[in-house]
Amino acid sequence: MRLLLVEDTLDVAEAVIIRLERSGIACDLARTVEEARGYLEAQPYDVIVLDINLPDGLGTDLLRDMRAKGDRTPVMMLTAQFSVDDRVSTLNLGADDYLVKPFDQRELEARVRALYRREQGDKGNEITLGTLTFNPTAKVLRKEGVPVTLTRREFSLLELLIRNRGSVMSKDRLYEGLFSFNDAEVGLNAIELYIGRLRKKLAGSKVHIETLRGLGYKLDVDA
Structure with a gap:
């Protein structure tokens, strides 16, 4: 599995990447919306973990553009603050899941793998x-x-x-x-x-x- 992490907080990003790569998931890191666009143009991904607040814009804008282009890559949104209205809005834009910071790395990995399995269409564990x-x-x-x-x-x-x-x-x-x-x-x-x-x-x-x-x-x- 190959994953794109779009996250500008370096300590959070490093912790996520260490956890996921130890479990066999190849990770690329983009710290801005523009960097993320460049990665997406160069490489297909199995799952994207996308922060909402980024230095040059909103992750939701990137999500909106992806869905408008027909890109159905599973996307999990990350944010430090997430009201009910935010959740509904993000899901309506086409997000597949969301996680509120701070989060447990084990939960992030489990949710990433669940998104991947769902996209692959193979629901069985074995x-x-x-x-x-x-x-x-x-x-x-x-x-x-x-x-x-x-x-x-x-x-x-x-x-x-x-x-x-x-x-x-x-x-x-x-x-x-x-x-x-x-x-x-x-x-x-x-x-x-x-x-x-x-x-x-x-x-x-x-x-x-x-x-x-x-x-x-x-x-x-x-x-």
Whole structure:
């Protein structure tokens, strides 16, 4: 999952990013409305966490513009003050959720993941493929009932492939889902490394990752 955090209070932003990246979510940070627009023009996101009061304008204006353009990316609004009228107004503009500062980082992560699951259209907690059982909420993978140890990026990569199973995922798209702009020193070849690691851990599960040369990768399940 790749998330854009639009927040100008640095200590809040850093705490959010540390929490989310430890759980395998790639985060980019914009501290103004204009920076956020630049990120959105360059990169699609799975979820946006958007502060209302920003140095150069209101997050609600950015939200309004996104929805007017048909951008349906899930958006969670953040604010220090949120009256009932503010909540109704924000939801009417197209926000998917809101959280009032100060908030618990665990609640933020849980809500972000809920928005992501809802957007993906997969409501179930567990997905069974071959002899694998994958639980994105509990962050657990089992093969024939036995837990499989994955790093956070291996788990995120597997989640991307499972969510898009049967479809070809380009190396660029997988890279976008795993790494933030701050990881610019990590090259595209890192995807091949993580794919290789995953293949070893999925061996014998009837689930395999196919390489389509020049196109990308596809996760399939043997009949």
